[in-house]
Amino acid sequence: MIEDKDLDALINDVYEHYGFDFGSYSRASLQRRVDRLYQLDGFNHFYEFLYKIRTDELYYKRMIDEITVNVTEMFRDPSFFKVLREEIVPILATKPFIRIWHAGCSTGEEVYSMAIILKEANLLHKSLLYGTDINGEVLESAKKGIFPLRMMKLYSENYLASNGYQDFCSYYTANYNIAQFNAEFSARMVFSQHNLVSDTSFNEFDLILCRNVLIYFDNTLQKRVLTLFDDSLSVLGFLALGAKESIKYALGDTKFQQLRKEKIWKKIQK
Template identity: 60%
Template sequence: MEGYQLQKEEMQQLLNDIHTKYGYDFTEYSKASLQRRVQRLFALDRFPSFAEFRYRLQNDGPYFRRFVEEITVNVTEMLRDPSFYRTLRLTILPVLATYPFIRIWHAGCSTGEEVYSMAILLKEAGLLHKSLLYGTDINPQVIEKARKGIFPVSQMQKYSENYIQAGGMKDFSSYYTANYHLAKFDSSLTGKMIFSTHNLVSDFSFNEFQLILCRNVLIYFERELQTKVFKLFDYSLENFGYLALGSKESLRFSPIANRYRQVGREKIWRKIHESE
């Protein structure tokens, strides 16, 4: 079975099995991206046949969790794209400051670096005390990491550079305690965060938000699923709230586009008309 390539029918069979057994629906994820990731896992774990791979996924819960971890995309960093965070700091947060309470949803938050970035911005704007940040992801393993707020010290120099470029006001190291090779972020930040699993494919809205961030997630979805997710966000966003996407993502051709206006050059849109 050296170099065996999973066939289209086999991929479909796997996805059907997973949906039936675990309730995870990957059928509308980008097929090319999904095929690459599943194929990589198949080769990495040296399965002698497709039948054994399928059997293991159906009958071994811990292995299925590994599968989810491997095929969902978990590439993230703190204050990624500093100009985006600078726009949040200078343009969006002053508007949110006028609200009595601020609810922010980070959809597909992975290990939570983006949520911690937002908490730092809110703290420096004097808004963290009246904010609640919801971080959700399909993958329970990454949510557990996000909850702990512990990241490699080796990343801190890069994050500090991002922080400075994003208009940071303090010494970035004041937000965490370093212990050997790990950095633990301050409990004053984590106290305003709620992390939970949420499946953008099948789960419903769970609150009304003033700001929703879903960055670099939708590029892995087929258009039909993107449309479904945009409608979920639209339903979850209060009027005049903001929706922020990744640098390669856009609302432009979505069915909700006519209810939103882009804010500046960043991929941030403001809702200007009520949901239908």
């Protein structure tokens, strides 16, 4: 594992040369991911690694992509999507137009999962789903709606466990080793880069999902991001986080009301 002084040097150099602040990321998580990249690319000395980052912008982008990549899958945690389907979507259906933000969407599996639920509720035509991530490479993948065919069995099982009732394979076309999801889904999506560390609100949303992203941030940055979500969420809108995440210490208990055991909160006052 790389030493603390090396990690400090990396954080300072990246901020000085590129303006990106890793200082508020969970230190243990950041250290593991940097160490993995350092070992993966075969550096012998940490100063060589730092020099490469400082002088090679393409390598800097590779580092950002490697460190910020997240693991995701369609209908991950089916019980969560079951609650979305049965309790949240019927409320969203009463709105004339539905805006949903998937923050830290990675390669977009969760965005397509939400689009499928909206289609089955006959709401996709009046919905717009925004998927954002700091990692531009994964967003390019998300825009295409192409996923590995080998993952469809798991995704279908997750879908059925979330109370999906259609033939899951009707939502994509299989071609050799890939699954291309129907264009009607991507037509209702907007993918763009957004940095939760430094960027501001860009719309007002009825539902914001940011699952298993805040666990990589320290308490100060978590509070900043949750305040951003509060500013971006309409009154009576919903905020969904990961299983190990909470708004309690950042936003308190007065403005938001938690729904059941899932990490979903309803904003009850401005």
